[in-house]
Amino acid sequence: MQWHSVGEFFAMGGYALYVWGSFGVTALALVIEPLLLRKRRMDVLESLRRERRADERQGNPS
Amino acid sequence: MQNTIIHWFKYGSPQSFYPLAGKMLPWFVALALIFGLAGLWLGFFVAPTDAVQGEGYRIIFIHVAASWMSMFLYLVMAFWAGLGLALNTRLSSMMASAVAPTGALMAFLSLWTGALWGKPMWGTWWVWDARLTSELILLFLYLGFLALQAAIDEPRRADKAGAILALVGVVNVPIIYFSVKWWNTLHQGASVSINKSPSMAATMLWGMLLMALCFWMYSFAVALLRVRAIILERERTSEWVKHAVA
Numbered sequence: 250m251q252w253h254s255v256g257e258f259f260a261m262g263g264y265a266l267y268v269w270g271s272f273g274v275t276a277l278a279l280v281i282e283p284l285l286l287r288k289r290r291m292d293v294l295e296s297l298r299r300e301r302r303a304d305e306r307q308g309n310p311s
Numbered sequence: 312m313q314n315t316i317i318h319w320f321k322y323g324s325p326q327s328f329y330p331l332a333g334k335m336l337p338w339f340v341a342l343a344l345i346f347g348l349a350g351l352w353l354g355f356f357v358a359p360t361d362a363v364q365g366e367g368y369r370i371i372f373i374h375v376a377a378s379w380m381s382m383f384l385y386l387v388m389a390f391w392a393g394l395g396l397a398l399n400t401r402l403s404s405m406m407a408s409a410v411a412p413t414g415a416l417m418a419f420l421s422l423w424t425g426a427l428w429g430k431p432m433w434g435t436w437w438v439w440d441a442r443l444t445s446e447l448i449l450l451f452l453y454l455g456f457l458a459l460q461a462a463i464d465e466p467r468r469a470d471k472a473g474a475i476l477a478l479v480g481v482v483n484v485p486i487i488y489f490s491v492k493w494w495n496t497l498h499q500g501a502s503v504s505i506n507k508s509p510s511m512a513a514t515m516l517w518g519m520l521l522m523a524l525c526f527w528m529y530s531f532a533v534a535l536l537r538v539r540a541i542i543l544e545r546e547r548t549s550e551w552v553k554h555a556v557a
Binding site for chain 2: 251258262264266267268274283287289293294298
C-alpha cells in the first residue's frame with residue numbers, strides 16, 4: 250500500500266479535486282438513481298391501491 | 312427446440328417477466344456490491360501510483376467502466392427497441408425504455424470523469440476531439456430517445472418512433488470505439504484490446520475490470536427495477552396488476 254496516512258490518501262498526490270470530483274459525483278449518481286426508482290415504484294403502487302379502494306367503495310370489486 | 316420457444320414466449324409477456332425480474336434483482340445488486348468493493352479496494356489500495364500521472368490516473372477505474380457501459384447499454388437499448396419494432400412485443404420496448412436513462416447517466420459520467428481527468432493531464436476540460444465529440448453525440452442520442460418517447464402520448468407509437476431513432480444511432484457506437492484509431496486524437500488509445508497484451512500493471516487492469524463488472528451489474532439491476540415500474544404503469548388496467556397490488 251502506498252498511503253502512509255489518511256491525509257495522504259485524501260490528498261491523492263495533489264489530484265484530490267479531480268479524483269474525488271469524479272468518484273464523488275459517480276457515487277452520488279449511483280445512489281440517487283435507485284432511490285428515484287424506488288419512489289417511482291411506490292408512487293405507482295400507491296395510485297393503484299387508491300384506485301382499488303375507490304372501486305371497492307363503489308361496490309364493484311375487481 | 313420446442314421447449315425454448317415456449318420459454319421465450321412465456322417470459323416475453325410483462326405479466327410473467329415482472330416476478331422473474333423481481334427475483335433476479337437482489338442477485339444483481341449483490342454482485343454489483345461485491346465487484347464494486349473489490350474494484351475500489353484494488354483501485355485505491357493495491358494498484359501502484361502511475362509513473363507519469365501520479366495518483367490522478369485513478370479516475371480510470373470509473374471513467375473506463377462508465378464509458379464501456381455507455382456504449383454497451385446503447386447496443387442493448389437498440390437491440391430491445393429493434394426487437395420490439397420487428398416482433399411488436401410490448402416487453403422488448405419496455406426494456407429499451409428501461410435501459411435508456413441509465414445509458415444516458417453512464418454517458419454523462421464518462422464525459423464528467425473525462426473532463427476531470429483531462430484538466431490536470433491535458434490542461435483542458437474539453438476538446439472537440441473525435442473520441443470526446445462522438446461520446447457527446449451518444450449522450451445526445453440517449454436524450455433524444457428519451458425526449459422523443461416522452462413527447463408522444465400513445466406508448467406504442469412512442470416505442471416505434473424511439474426504436475427508429477435508437478437503430479439509426481447505432482452507427483455512432485463503432486465510431487466512438489474506433490475514433491482513437493481512425494483519427495489523430497488527444498485521447499489515448501484503447502487500454503485493453505483483444506489482440507495485444509494490455510499496456511498497464513496487472514493490478515490496475517484487474518481493478519478496472521472489476522469496476523466495469525460492478526457498473527455492468529448495477530446497470531442490469533437498475534434496468535430491472537425500472538422495467539418493473541414501467542410494467543406496472545403501462546399494464547395498470549390489466550387484471551393481474553390489480554391483483555398483484557392487493
